[in-house]
Amino acid sequence: MTDIVRTRYTEAHPGLGDGADPVTTEIIRQGLNAAADQMKQSLIRTAFSPIIYEALDFAVAFYDADLCMLAQAPTLPAFMGTLGFCVQEAVDGVGGPGAINPGDVILYNDPYGTGSHPQDAAMVVPVFVEEGEALVGYAVIKAHWLDIGGKDPYCTDTVDVHQEGTIFPGVKLYDAGRLVSDVYRMILANSRMPEMVIGDINAMVAGARTGAEALTALVRRYGIDTFRRCVARMYGHGEALVRSWFERLPDGVYTAKSVIDSDGVNGRPIPFGVKVTVSGSSVTVDLTDCPDQVGGPVNCPLPSTVAAVRIAVAFLAGAGEQPNEGHFRPLELVTRRGSLFHPVRPAPCFMYGIPSDHAIELIIRALAEAVPGSVPAASGGDINALVWWGNREATGEPWADGAPHPVGQGGSPVSDGASALMYISESATRLTPAEVWEARNPWRIERLALAEDSGGPGRHRGGLGLDLSFRVLEDQYLTSALARTALEPWGLSGGLPGRPNRLTVEYPDGREEDFSLKTRIFLPKGALVHLRTGSGGGYGPPSERDPEAVHADLREGYVTLEHAQRHYPHAF
Numbered sequence: 001m002t003d004i005v006r007t008r009y010t011e012a013h014p015g016l017g018d019g020a021d022p023v024t025t026e027i028i029r030q031g032l033n034a035a036a037d038q039m040k041q042s043l044i045r046t047a048f049s050p051i052i053y054e055a056l057d058f059a060v061a062f063y064d065a066d067l068c069m070l071a072q073a074p075t076l077p078a079f080m081g082t083l084g085f086c087v088q089e090a091v092d093g094v095g096g097p098g099a100i101n102p103g104d105v106i107l108y109n110d111p112y113g114t115g116s117h118p119q120d121a122a123m124v125v126p127v128f129v130e131e132g133e134a135l136v137g138y139a140v141i142k143a144h145w146l147d148i149g150g151k152d153p154y155c156t157d158t159v160d161v162h163q164e165g166t167i168f169p170g171v172k173l174y175d176a177g178r179l180v181s182d183v184y185r186m187i188l189a190n191s192r193m194p195e196m197v198i199g200d201i202n203a204m205v206a207g208a209r210t211g212a213e214a215l216t217a218l219v220r221r222y223g224i225d226t227f228r229r230c231v232a233r234m235y236g237h238g239e240a241l242v243r244s245w246f247e248r249l250p251d252g253v254y255t256a257k258s259v260i261d262s263d264g265v266n267g268r269p270i271p272f273g274v275k276v277t278v279s280g281s282s283v284t285v286d287l288t289d290c291p292d293q294v295g296g297p298v299n300c301p302l303p304s305t306v307a308a309v310r311i312a313v314a315f316l317a318g319a320g321e322q323p324n325e326g327h328f329r330p331l332e333l334v335t336r337r338g339s340l341f342h343p344v345r346p347a348p349c350f351m352y353g354i355p356s357d358h359a360i361e362l363i364i365r366a367l368a369e370a371v372p373g374s375v376p377a378a379s380g381g382d383i384n385a386l387v388w389w390g391n392r393e394a395t396g397e398p399w400a401d402g403a404p405h406p407v408g409q410g411g412s413p414v415s416d417g418a419s420a421l422m423y424i425s426e427s428a429t430r431l432t433p434a435e436v437w438e439a440r441n442p443w444r445i446e447r448l449a450l451a452e453d454s455g456g457p458g459r460h461r462g463g464l465g466l467d468l469s470f471r472v473l474e475d476q477y478l479t480s481a482l483a484r485t486a487l488e489p490w491g492l493s494g495g496l497p498g499r500p501n502r503l504t505v506e507y508p509d510g511r512e513e514d515f516s517l518k519t520r521i522f523l524p525k526g527a528l529v530h531l532r533t534g535s536g537g538g539y540g541p542p543s544e545r546d547p548e549a550v551h552a553d554l555r556e557g558y559v560t561l562e563h564a565q566r567h568y569p570h571a572f
Contacts, residue, residue: 003336003337003338003339004288004334004335004336004337005302005334005335005336005337005342006332006333006334007302007306007332007333007334007335008331008332008333016228016229016232017229017230017231017232017233017234017235017236019229020226020229020230020232020233021230022233024222024226024230025230025233025234025237028218028222028227028230028231028234029071029230029234029324031218032062032070032071032215032218032324033071033073033322034214035062035071035211035214035215035218036060036061036062036071036072036073036211036322037073037074038210038211038214039060039073039139039141039207039208039210039211039214040060040073040074040075040207042203042206042207042210042211043058043060043141043143043203043204043206043207044056046202046203046206046207047143047199047200047203047204048195048196048199048200048203049144049145049146049196049199049200049401050401050403050432050436050437050440051144051146051401051402051403052143052144052200052203054403054430054432054433054436055402055403055404055429055430055431055432056075056076056428056429056430057076057143057144057403057404057426057429058075058076058079058141058142058143058144059072059073059075059076059078059079059082059083059141059142059143060072060073060075060139060140060141060207060208060211061073061083061140062127062137062138062139062140062211062215063083063084063087063137063138063140064136064137064231065097065135065136065137067084067087067088068084068235068324068325069083069084069323069324069325070137070215070231070324070325071322071324072322072323072324073322074322074428075428076425076426076428076429077307077311077314077424077425077426077427077428078116078304078307078311078353078356078357078425078426079115079116079120079142079307082114082115082116082142082303082304082306082307083122083140083142085113085114085115085302085303085306086108086113086114086122086124086140086142086303087122087124087138087140088113089108089110089113089169089170090106090107090108090113090122090124090170091106091124091126091138091170092170093106093108093169093170093171094106094170094171094172097135100126100135101126101175101176102126102128102133102176102177103174103175103176103177103178104125104126104172104174104175104176104177105123105124105125105172105173105174105205105208105209106123106124106125106126106170106171106172106173107121107122107123107168107170107171107172107173107183107187108121108122108124108168108169108170108171109121109122109148109165109167109168110167110168110169110170111161111164111167111301111349111350111352112161112301112302112344112345112349113169113170113303114142114301114303115300115301115302115303115304115305115306115307115352116142116301116303116304116349116352116353117150117155117164117165117349117350117351117352118148118150118164118165118166118167119144119145119146119147119148119150119154119165120142120143120144120145121142121143121145121148121168121201121204122140122141122142123140123141123142123173123201123204123205123207123208124138124139124140124208125138125139125140125205125208125209125211125212126138126212127139127212127215127216127219128216129216129219129220129224134224136215136216136219136224136227137215139208139209139211139212139215140208141204141207141208141211143200143204144402145191145197145200145201146191146193146196146197146200146400146401146402147191147192147193147196147197147389147400148165148166148187148190148191148197149165149166149190149191149192150163150164150165150166150350151163151164152477152479152519152520153192153387153389153400153402153479154350154385154387154402154479154481154519155297155350155351155479155519156264156296156297156350156351156479156480156481156517156518156519157264157265157296157297157517157518157519158296158297158348158350159265159295159296159297159348160346160347160348161345161346161347161348161349162346163348164297164348164349164350166186166187166190168183168186168187171183173201173205174205184198187201192389192398192400193398193399193400196400234324234326235324235325235326235329236326237326238321238323238324238325238326238327238329239326239327239329239330240326241317241321241327242313242317242327242328242329242330243281243282243330244281245316245317246278246280246281246282246283246317246330247280247281249278249367249370249371250278250370251278251279251280252277252278252370253275253276253277254275254276254277254278254366254367254369254370255273255274255275255276255366256273256274256362256363256365256366257271257272257273257274257289257362258271258272258273258358258361258362258365258487259271259272259486259487260272260298260354260355260358260483261483261484261485261486261487261516261517262296262298262516262517263294263295263296263297263298264296264297264298264351264517265294265295265296265297266294266295266296269486270290270291270294270298270340270355271291272287272289272290272291272340272341272355272358272362273289273290273362274286274287274289274359274362274363274366275289275366276363276366276367276370278370281330282330282331282332283313283330283331283332284331284332284333284334285309285312285331285332285333285334285363286334287305287333287334287335287336287339287341287342287359288334288335288336288339290336290339290340290341291339291340292338292339292340293338293339293340293343293344293347294340294347295348296348296351296517297348297349297350297351297352298340298349298351298352298354298355299340299343299347299348299349299352299355300340300341300343300349300352300353300354300355300356300359301342301343301349301352302335302341302342304352304353304356305333305335305341305342305356305359306333307356307425308356308357308359308360308363308425309331309333309359309363310323310327310328310331311360311424311425312359312360312363312364313327313328313330313331313363314327315360315364315424316364316367316371316374316375340355341355341359351481351483351517353383353385353425354382354481354483356425357381357382357383357423357425357483358381358483358484360424360425361378361379361381364376365378365490365492368492372493373413374413375412375492376409376410376411376412376413376417376492376536376539377410377411377412377417377456377458377462377489377490377491377492377495377498377536377537377538377539378410378489378490378491378492378497378498378536378537379407379408379409379410379417379423379424379462379463379489379534379536379537380407380408380409380423380465380484380489380498380500380501380533380534380535380536381407381423381483381484381487381489381501381534382407382423382482382483382484382501382533382534383404383405383422383423383425383426383481384404384405384406384407384481384482384501384531384533384534385402385403385404385405385481385482386402386403386405386478386479386480386481386503386529386531387400387401387402387478387479387481388400388401388402388441388443388476388477388478388479389401389476389477390442390474390475390476390477392442392474393442393474393475399440399441399442401437401440401441403431403432404422404423404426404429405431405466405468405531405533406420406421406422406423406431406466406533407420407421407422407423407463407465407466407501407533407534407535407536408420408421408454408455408462408463408464408465408489408498408533408534408535408536409421409462409463409536410456410462410463410489410491410492410498410536410537410538410539411455411456411458411459411460411461411462411463411491411492411495411536411537411538411539411540412460412539413460413493413539413540414460415460416455416460416461416462416463416549417455417460417461417462417463417535417536417537417539418463418536419450419455419463419464419465419558420450420463420464420465420466420533421463434448442472442473442474442476443470443471443472443473444470444471444473445468445469445470445471446469446470446471446528447467447468447469447530448466448467448468448469449466449467450464450465450466450467450557450558451464451465451466451467451499451532451533451535452464452557452558452559452560452563453559453560453563454498454499454532454535455498455535455536455538455558455559456489456491456495456496456497456498456535456536456537456538457495457496457538457542457545457567457568458491458494458495458496458537458538458539458540458541458542458545459494459495459538459539459540459541459542459544459545460495460538460539460540460545461495461536461538461545461553462489462491462495462498462535462536462537462538462539463535463536464535464558465498465499465501465532465533465534465535466531466532466533467530467531467532468530468531468532468533469528469529469530469531470528470529470531471526471527471528472523472524472525472526472527472528472529473525474525475522475523475524475525476523477520477521477522477523478505478520478521478523478529479518479519479520479521480503480515480516480517480518480521481517482501482502482503482515482516482517483501483516483517484500484501484534485500485501485502485503485514485516486500486516487500488500488537489534489535489536489537490537491537491538491539492537492539492540493539493540493541494540494541494542495537495538495539495540495541495542496537496538496542496567497537497538498534498535498536498537498538499532499534499535500534501516501532501533501534502514502530502531502532503515503516503529503530503531503532504529504530504532505521505523505527505528505529505530506527506528506529506530507524507527508524508525508526508527542567542568543568543570545568545571547568547570547571550564550568550571551571
């Protein structure tokens with residue numbers, strides 16, 4: 001038995017879309033996107049935690065009965081493609097499609113089916129319509145819970161999946177519309193912050209039900225047969241769009257290599273490579289050139305490896321459309337079971353996003369050779385997640401919060417990189433406003449600014465990273481989930497690298513310490529936490545930068561005079 005696994009995307013119902021009216025197809029496509037957005041807005045309006053309603057750390061999508069993605073609202077790209085695995089495993093967990101009924105809500109958070117840590121839990125609502133109550137598809141939400149009983153609310157040092165949180169391997173939270181109280185009580189018993197978590201769970205249930213109602217209304221409006229024919233044509237359009245992009249590339253094998261800082265436990269660098277094969281209108285991404293699964297939690301389960309490939313392809317070839325299953329039919333993914341990108345239980349995987357994010361950037365870099373002049377330099381390459389928790393000084397009440405933080409984007413053949421944007425895997429999330437942070441949490445924001453001189457020099461410089469300083473007002477704990485702290489974001493075509501990510505804690509006694517992956521850092525009252533997010537690499541030789549652009553950067557405060565004179569002497 002071979003350990004090599006090929007994940008392909010096959011066409012459901014070939015030929016079904018032939019003859020479907022193109023206008024009706026487009027109306028249904030936009031209706032699906034609007035329904036997904038309605039599900040998203042319902043969740044935002046009712047969630048308890050800022051990580052959901054402010055940071056938008058969730059994804060919502062519809063799948064058809066064959067588990068093909070109908071639509072995903074602009075939410076967390078890192079979950080692109082993983083929700084199909086969630087639905088499959090959730091439904092199998094309760095006995096298969098024959099065991100589900102109208103009114104069911106299935107809870108699922110097994111990392112090997114969700115692709116992420118147990119805190120990213122999914123709610124799956126089956127959608128039935130008339131015609132004998134036929135199963136049409138599923139409305140699904142996956143969102144981050146503040147705590148579900150792991151060794152810590154956020155972990156960078158786990159050594160097996162059982163330390164990472166309570167696992168619900170496909171159980172009904174609602175059975176035919178009735179709450180299953182035993183499951184509900186188990187959730188409450190396994191969270192340090194049950195009131196926050198249950199508030200978010202209720203919001204997820206409401207959001208998924210809202211989505212199911214919107215999908216049902218759309219199907220009933222056009223009838224199940226017309227809906228299915230138009231969906232098949234919609235998938236065909238998405239496929240044709242992506243194939244047309246790859247058809248313009250020269251056939252060939254394109255490779256790139258990089259190094260992950262460490263696995264969070266053993267401290268050793270983790271080298272890996274990617275091989276991208278373009279053949280006609282098809283593309284194969286091979287991630288077998290990587291170590292066996294490692295002892296720390298940076299293993300990336302297959303669903304999130306799939307998501308990484310999908311994000312890279314959508315970034316390059318998706319033409320800005322909201323994706324559906326058809327966009328991914330030209331893709332094949334090759335992995336090796338038991339490896340970093342296809343671990344097997346019980347390998348820890350809490351920090352799965354580190355290799356996933358790294359793979360996205362490396363796939364794009366590999367294709368720079370195939371499409372010269374079309375691919376940007378590297379970004380800061382990480383979401384720079386920080387998670388804080390403790391007990392409030394006045395009341396003893398437990399609290400927690402967490403968020404990703406933006407990085408500079410790489411310079412491109414046509415422009416400077418954007419400054420302080422979320423990394424592509426979190427591009428639909430947003431930075432929580434300082435006013436919300438300070439109102440809810442015992443911090444004070446003492447600095448929040450674009451970091452001058454941080455962008456990689458080039459004809460088009462890299463985007464700037466962010467300098468952010470938190471003054472700690474009460475004793476608390478922090479988990480730092482920073483990656484790419486050693487590797488500088490690479491430039492392209494002669495551009496210079498940007499700065500890596502960095503976290504420094506300045507203690508009240510004057511001592512300073514840097515952290516990357518570190519769980520449960522004790523922060524005494526008065527400490528100052530400095531986050532310096534990475535910048536983008538430059539594109540093209542700095543000597544070719546327009547002198548006026550250099551002076552504009554000086555006027556805006558993006559660079560200092562010393563930096564400009566050192567890297568762009570021709571401008572003076």
